[in-house]
Amino acid sequence: MSLTSLERRADAAATPVGETRSRSTPATLRLFSVSLTALVVLFAVAAILTVAHRETQVQTSQGLTEPLVVDSQTAYTALSDADTTVAGAILAGPIEPSALRQRYDVDIARASTAVTDAIGRARGSSVQAPLRTLAVGIPFYTAVVAQAATDNRLGYPVAANYLGEASAYLRTTLLGAAQASYTEELARLRSEQSAATSPAAAWLVVLLLAATLVTLVVVQRWVRARFHRQANVGLLAATILLAVAGGWLAVALVAQSGAVTRASTTGTAALTRYTQDRLFGLRLRADEELTLVTRGTVPSYQVDLDAVLGHLRAGLLGGGDGPARADLAAVAAQHQAIAAQTGRGEYTAAIAVAEGLGGGGLPAAAAQLDAALVSRVDTAQSRFEASTSAAAMDLRGLRWVVGVLAGLTLAAGLVGLRARAQEYR
Amino acid sequence: MSRPGGRRAVQVLLGLVAVGMLAACSSATSAATPVPAPVPVIEPAVASPGPVSHTSSTTCRDVTASQPPLTSQPAPGRMPRGTWEARIQQRGYLIAGVDQDTYLWGFLDPSTGTFSGMDIAMVQGVARAIFGSVAHHVRYVVVPNDQRAEAVFTGRVDLVAETMTITCARKAGSATDPYPVDFSAVYYTAGQSVLVPNGSPMTARRATWAGRRVCAASGSTSLARLAALRPAVVPVGVANESDCLVLLQQGQVDAISTDNSILVGMAAQDPTLHLLGGTFSEEPYGMAISWSHRDFVAFVNGVLRTERSSGYWAASCVAAHMCAGAGAAGSGLPPAVEPAAQYTGAS
Numbered sequence: 001m002s003l004t005s006l007e008r009r010a011d012a013a014a015t016p017v018g019e020t021r022s023r024s025t026p027a028t029l030r031l032f033s034v035s036l037t038a039l040v041v042l043f044a045v046a047a048i049l050t051v052a053h054r055e056t057q058v059q060t061s062q063g064l065t066e067p068l069v070v071d072s073q074t075a076y077t078a079l080s081d082a083d084t085t086v087a088g089a090i091l092a093g094p095i096e097p098s099a100l101r102q103r104y105d106v107d108i109a110r111a112s113t114a115v116t117d118a119i120g121r122a123r124g125s126s127v128q129a130p131l132r133t134l135a136v137g138i139p140f141y142t143a144v145v146a147q148a149a150t151d152n153r154l155g156y157p158v159a160a161n162y163l164g165e166a167s168a169y170l171r172t173t174l175l176g177a178a179q180a181s182y183t184e185e186l187a188r189l190r191s192e193q194s195a196a197t198s199p200a201a202a203w204l205v206v207l208l209l210a211a212t213l214v215t216l217v218v219v220q221r222w223v224r225a226r227f228h229r230q231a232n233v234g235l236l237a238a239t240i241l242l243a244v245a246g247g248w249l250a251v252a253l254v255a256q257s258g259a260v261t262r263a264s265t266t267g268t269a270a271l272t273r274y275t276q277d278r279l280f281g282l283r284l285r286a287d288e289e290l291t292l293v294t295r296g297t298v299p300s301y302q303v304d305l306d307a308v309l310g311h312l313r314a315g316l317l318g319g320g321d322g323p324a325r326a327d328l329a330a331v332a333a334q335h336q337a338i339a340a341q342t343g344r345g346e347y348t349a350a351i352a353v354a355e356g357l358g359g360g361g362l363p364a365a366a367a368q369l370d371a372a373l374v375s376r377v378d379t380a381q382s383r384f385e386a387s388t389s390a391a392a393m394d395l396r397g398l399r400w401v402v403g404v405l406a407g408l409t410l411a412a413g414l415v416g417l418r419a420r421a422q423e424y425r
Numbered sequence: 426m427s428r429p430g431g432r433r434a435v436q437v438l439l440g441l442v443a444v445g446m447l448a449a450c451s452s453a454t455s456a457a458t459p460v461p462a463p464v465p466v467i468e469p470a471v472a473s474p475g476p477v478s479h480t481s482s483t484t485c486r487d488v489t490a491s492q493p494p495l496t497s498q499p500a501p502g503r504m505p506r507g508t509w510e511a512r513i514q515q516r517g518y519l520i521a522g523v524d525q526d527t528y529l530w531g532f533l534d535p536s537t538g539t540f541s542g543m544d545i546a547m548v549q550g551v552a553r554a555i556f557g558s559v560a561h562h563v564r565y566v567v568v569p570n571d572q573r574a575e576a577v578f579t580g581r582v583d584l585v586a587e588t589m590t591i592t593c594a595r596k597a598g599s600a601t602d603p604y605p606v607d608f609s610a611v612y613y614t615a616g617q618s619v620l621v622p623n624g625s626p627m628t629a630r631r632a633t634w635a636g637r638r639v640c641a642a643s644g645s646t647s648l649a650r651l652a653a654l655r656p657a658v659v660p661v662g663v664a665n666e667s668d669c670l671v672l673l674q675q676g677q678v679d680a681i682s683t684d685n686s687i688l689v690g691m692a693a694q695d696p697t698l699h700l701l702g703g704t705f706s707e708e709p710y711g712m713a714i715s716w717s718h719r720d721f722v723a724f725v726n727g728v729l730r731t732e733r734s735s736g737y738w739a740a741s742c743v744a745a746h747m748c749a750g751a752g753a754a755g756s757g758l759p760p761a762v763e764p765a766a767q768y769t770g771a772s
Contacts, residue, residue, distance in 0.1 A: 093535050093536070093538065094535040094536050151694065152535060155534060155535050156528065156694040157526040157527070157528050157532040157667065158528075158667060158670045158671065158674075158691075158694050159535075160525075160526055160667075161526070161665070161667050161668050161670065161671045164668075165668075165671055294525075294567075295533070295567035296567060297525070297526075297567050297568075297569045297665075298665075344564070345520070345564040345565055345566050347565075348538060351538075
């Protein structure tokens with residue numbers, strides 16, 4: 001075997017290696033560049049879309065759905081209060097007490113304003129139908145009440161019939177519509193809250209982040225092995241930038257999810273429960289007064305009252321609310337006193353208790369229960385608002401942070417790979 | 426009505442204007458605008474609510490004959506031992522089942538907070554005869570019309586005075602009247618008539634009633650008679666007779682038909698309504714009392730007899746606007762003469 005042949009063989013052996021290095025390494029580098037670009041872009045898009053989606057849900061529940069829930073709830077409570085107030089005013093005699101008249105006027109004004117506000121907000125939403133029922137129905141209700149008041153002044157017993165008609169219309173049609181709008185908006189709020197904490201999209205982001213990081217690590221190992229360099233600054237920077245972006249995103253999303261969950265559990269759930277209890281409280285008083293106005297001849301009011309009292313007891317006992325329970329016991333005691341008096345036919349005495357003539361009585365006890373529930377409703381509402389604002393703050397600017405960091409990651413990574421690729425030019 | 430502050434009033438006005446505009450707008454553009462429908466939602470009572478019990482029944486010879494009173498009534502506060510009126514005296518008050526929404530008969534006068542009307546006057550006459558005075562001696566229990574006999578039968582009340590017609594079925598009991606009760610002598614005779622708005626095409630001529638919607642209480646004999654009328658009217662039944670006035674004022678029915686005595690009370694609450702002349706039934710009113718208190722029935726009949734001579738009945742009837750007082754001829758009301766009492770003979 002001659003030297004030349006050896007040399008030639010060595011050349012033959014060397015040349016393919018050299019050719020492989022010079023031809024397939026740039027191809028691998030190109031493949032890495034394309035994969036890295038695709039992964040970083042996919043991660044950035046997924047992350048930004050997830051954040052944007054959550055931001056929209058939080059902002060909608062904060063700026064639209066929650067105000068609509070509050071509007072429906074305001075209309076509901078104001079109308080329930082009107083029901084109670086009108087019955088009380090007519091029960092009081094031919095001259096309505098001016099305080100009750102004023103309270104009724106305020107109730108109707110609050111309900112009407114809430115409905116108009118809600119209609120303005122709910123443009124195009126399916127909740128329009130019940131709101132329209134309210135808008136058309138409230139003037140009808142007030143007209144029937146006005147007729148009852150006029151007949152009552154004249155001492156005509158048909159006043160009680162008009163009062164019964166007004167109350168039945170309010171309870172079936174108006175409160176039914178308010179309830180429908182309230183329930184619908186509350187369901188929307190809940191679905192927004194669950195969409196804003198949904199982990200499905202977040203998992204995709206985590207997966208893409210992990211894939212990108214793994215790719216970066218693999219590329220760096222390959223580059224180190226191939227080029228015998230200790231570190232590629234560009235790729236290292238890209239890895240660090242991506243880790244920062246991922247960490248930032250994770251912290252923000254976890255914080256935001258926590259805030260929305262807090263808004264849901266300490267806010268929405270409590271708000272729903274105490275609002276319901278409050279409505280039951282108002283309805284209990286209206287039932288009591290209508291029972292007295294009709295002198296017990298319409299048994300459905302008494303049946304409804306017992307059912308409402310049962311709901312209240314179950315609701316407040318379930319929540320373990322000591323003070324509100326004591327207030328409810330006081331209301332129940334007044335009701336027992338009235339029932340005992342009406343059972344003996346002592347209507348004048350029963351009305352005195354129901355109207356709180358001479359202080360105390362049912363109105364004082366009911367007002368105390370209502371105040372206890374209102375403070376809980378207010379607390380729940382401010383908790384909701386605070387937590388939802390916190391969630392919105394957690395997401396504020398997150399899209400830009402993720403976008404910019406992803407861009408920098410990509411730039412650093414490509415610069416790092418390009419430096420190697422240039423060795424073959 | 427006081428104004429809740431200038432700023433709020435403006436907000437209210439704006440709110441109301443906006444609602445009104447929206448309603449007007451939507452009614453022009455959308456067929457689905459909800460039109461307020463008053464409740465109770467009423468359904469025409471197409472089927473006859475059962476036979477007219479007291480006209481078809483023949484179980485009693487003379488329906489209005491009641492226990493004859495004692496020849497001399499006991500003095501107030503001195504009820505004979507062992508009688509039901511003695512028990513009432515001992516108890517300290519009479520328990521009376523009454524209406525609270527039948528104007529001029531049994532109703533709560535909102536200006537005084539007390540019960541008033543012709544039925545109430547009858548109850549008070551009985552209380553005065555037992556106790557010598559009325560104050561604190563009557564306990565009123567409002568009894569719905571469909572529970573009147575039951576309240577008497579079960580002893581919840583001593584008597585019922587609620588424009589209650591004496592019928593054989595009510596006295597003997599029947600499938601529709603499961604609680605037989607006794608009655609006092611007749612204290613007023615009414616008859617079914619029709620109340621219409623002024624300007625109504627309906628007149629006393631029956632032909633003008635054809636196809637009209639006429640309101641009466643569900644399950645009442647008034648409604649059954651309406652269903653039997655020819656040419657046919659559309660009977661509309663409601664749970665509470667007084668709801669008929671609401672329906673008439675809202676234009677949901679064309680007329681109300683029940684006892685003229687009750688219609689007079691409805692007409693008194695609305696000057697734009699009037700009764701059509703003539704009646705098509707006879708409704709003798711009596712106070713319902715338990716069959717087990719026959720001594721008390723005799724006592725009450727004695728009270729009614731005394732009220733004729735004392736003028737209490739006539740004064741009460743005029744005060745309740747159910748009888749024409751002196752110089753009120755042509756009012757369409759019957760003269761202030763107590764119906765002649767009929768008693769079950771010793772024979």
